[in-house]
Amino acid sequence: MTQAALSIxxxxxxxxxxxxxxxxxxxSNDRVEEAVRPLLEMLAQRGVRATFFTVGEVIEAHPDLIRDIVAAGHExxxxxxxxxxxWELDEAAFEDEIVRFNALAAEVTPGVQPRGFRAPTFSLSPATSWALDILARHGYAYDSSVFPMKTPLYGIPDAPLAPYRPAANLVDEDPAAPLIEWPMTVWRVGPVTVPVCGGFYLRVLPMALILRGLRQAAKNRPIVIYLHPWELDPGTPRLPLPARDRFITYHNLGAPMRRRLEILLDAFSFQPMARLLADLTGSMPVVRG
Ligand SMILES: [Zn+2]
Incomplete structure (x- = not known):
């Protein structure tokens, strides 16, 4: 059976x-409620549960929304x-981010221990892989920040495509590594790598290509999709940006993106990442020690 995770x-x-x-x-209104409530409704109607990689500032501003997300069975x-x-943080500043996040999460959703982490803008790199040790010290079991192809802002082109235990260079496997890494899903066709995993790529690439790529990738490994609630919100404010940035940020925002997510929800039965990792790892326990 295809194993697929949805991450927000x-x-x-x-x-x-x-x-x-x-x-x-x-x-400014942060438009989080406007963007997330319809998404929660869409997922509830289909009985789909997802993983929500959440910014601490959003928990601070919307504690009731976060409680509703957890109550609905999402991770x-x-x-x-x-x-x-x-790339803007050193080890102390990163640890402070995690400590603050965990403390706030414990206050807003008591008893819920966050196990998964995703770096903003897929910014985990060999130069910042100390972050994985810090995450392990604070109760985290997996990371999903490796984008296994080169893009202008991020990417580790030689990284494995399936979940693995990463060495500090993020490319080699290290059975003693404290965290599991679940890289974003790409589709390799000969020398070409197609990013079929969501976000900007889900707004821009032809839907038939994305579905084909995801089905091919899913034959060999679990797949993971990501997107942002603001990509589904037709009311996301349009700021004046240079043409290239405007395209990356706003192309197919709102209804077209919502439609594309519906097509994916029809095509795959998604689960939260921790749930799938618990099933997949077996001999490779998600929580060590
Ligand atoms: Zn982000």
Whole structure:
């Protein structure tokens, strides 16, 4: 059976890398409720549960929404506290992000221990892989930040495609590594790598290509999709941006993206990542020690 996980990067539109310095947060609505409530309804109607990689600032601003997400059976996971990429942080600053996130999550959703982490903008790299040791120290069991192809902003082209225990270079396997890494799903066709895993690529690539790629990839390994609630929200504010950034940020936002997500929900039966990892790993326990 196809094993597929749905992951939502739960952040405001203003956390996106190309926008985060451009929005006056004091004077703007973050549009999180407007973007997330319809998504929760869509998932509930289909009985789909997902993993929500959540920014701490969003938990702080919307504790009731977070409680509703957990009550609906979704998995709460960590997307840092402030959504700064790892290349801007040192070890102490990153640990502070995780400590603050865990403390707030414990206060808002007592008894829920976040086990999964995703770095903002897939910013985990060999230069910042110390983050994995810090995550392990704070109760995390898996990471999903490796994008196994080169893009202008991020990517580890030689990384494995299926879940693995990463060495510090993120490419080699290390059975003693403290965390499991679940890389974003790509489809390898000869020398070509197609990013069929969601987000901008789900808004831009032809749907037939994405479905074909996901089905092919799913023959060999579990697949994982990601998207942002602001990509589904027709009311996401359109800020003046250079043409290239405008295309990356706004192309097919709102109804077209919602339709594409519906097609994926029809094609695969998605589960939260921790649930699938628990089934998959067996001899490779998700929680060590
Ligand atoms: Zn993000």
């Amino acid at each position: 990067d739960l952040e405001s539109y203003w956390h996106a890398e190309l926008l985060r310095a451009k929005v006056d947060r004091e004077r 709460l996971a960590c997307h840092t506290f402030t959504h700064r990429p790892l």
